[in-house]
Amino acid sequence: MSEVLATLRVNRALGPVVEGEAVVSQEGFSPRYDLDRWSGVISKPGHKLEGTNIRDKICFFPTAKGGIAAGWAFFDIKHKGIAPKAFVFGVTNPVMVQGAVFAGITITEGWSEPPASCIRTGDWVRVDPARKVIEVLRRSS
């Protein structure tokens, strides 16, 4: 088992254990407002992650924006093979959870400290919903 370099605790979590590369956003997220749902790239002009592909990533967003679309949109991007492995929200809304559960994408809400304090974009992290922890396993080079 990999050595754990840092741990973030979350308040609520659901889904399978997943590992992947972290993308840490300072801006909230909506699949409708911000994401090109045909490529997996954040496409909204001016979004702090504009141009970032979220496929297979562990995505950290402080807030959820909108929106009813996530209910189907997460299932759609999973079906297209461009979904992230997990959504980690500071605060989220029910539709993000409904969508993630429907699509089988791991989702969490609430964190013990802002992720940017211990996780950087590019770090390799593990999300363990049953233990309600996110662990940093490898730093980006």
Add this chain to the structure above:
Amino acid sequence: MRLTAEEQDMLDGKQGETVREAIAYQRQVGEFWGAERFVPITNAHMMGDIEVMGDGGLGFLRGACEKRAHCRIPITTNARCFDFAFAGKLGQDPSEAEKEKAIIRTLQDMNVITTDTCINYQTVYQPHLGEHVAWGDTGTVIYANSVFGARSNFEGGPAALAAAITGRTPEYGFHLDKHRKGTLVVRLEARLDDLADWGAVGKIVGEKHQNYYAVPVFASVKRTPLADELKHLGAALASYGSMAMFHMVGVTPEAPTLEVALGGNRPVDEIVITDADIERVYASYDLKDRSCNLVVFSGPQLSLIEFKLLAEKFAGRKVHPGTQVFVTTFSGVKNAADRLGYLKTIEDAGVTVLEGVCFYILQNLSEMRVKNGWTNMISNSAKIVNIIGAHRFNTILRRTQDCVDIACTGVIK
């Protein structure tokens, strides 16, 4: 979650496979949010169109239909991504149009009423104080909670459909008294003469407090707001702030006074909104190349009264050559507008009126933008100005009369 005997039967598959799948899914969502039980609902409203569902979603629906999924309470559909009469003119994909038709047929087979409107609360069903429903989109939910005093969370398409199949929804969020109390106070000192002004208020408050459980209480309202004004306020709060409820003292049913609306909560913020704040919103938009070839009245669909007032503004005028103007509305509103002559007035000016859709969810919109050389999208809807970003429009909010003038002159100030 504690289940009733009937709910346990559902979970055990005694009411069929699709009911078992639906309630198992709902229970997972409920447990995430700490729900202790389900609550019966009377009405559901769902989003379900090919633009957001994709082939995966259509496949899911077909599978559910083959397994004889059946909605046990009335459920209506939100705006969709095709007005089939205009699909060719808009350059939309014929194969996707066929999929959209398949979705409509499949939903109807499952006992869904395909109304295709995001203003169900103005046109189809008005739940009463305390009535539990399972609605989406967000504009419908915030209107139901705030103006009617009904109780709903944001319910995405699969969640609303599951709720209609089981006749219940997990009791969390805005089904519970504790989340319905105000958390911040907003004093409205601005004049707020136009729908866009109310949307601007929603933008100011929503951007500052992006939190599903934030509940603004509007105080010091200068006059009785109209239903369409509350609609634009709510849609913008939900869009910018992901909010599902607001109170307005002396206006909405759970806010006879500021104290009752707050329910003992100490407000986390007090905001004052003046005319200068509203003007700052309008001044904040980058006009880019100053192109004015796209003006949109949509998001939410127009009520009959909005439609009539807009027709009066366009009467005797012509849309500027090279500019395209779109209105979207509910089929029933378009029918009535046709009968009453408003439709002819607005179409004679050169405006395209689409029914059953909302502009921002139109299939093929990104390609449409490129093909038509649209850079700027100008609208009186603060919601659509916010929501359409992924299609890479530069968006500009303007008052209704300004939008009409821009549409007819091709000049933006």
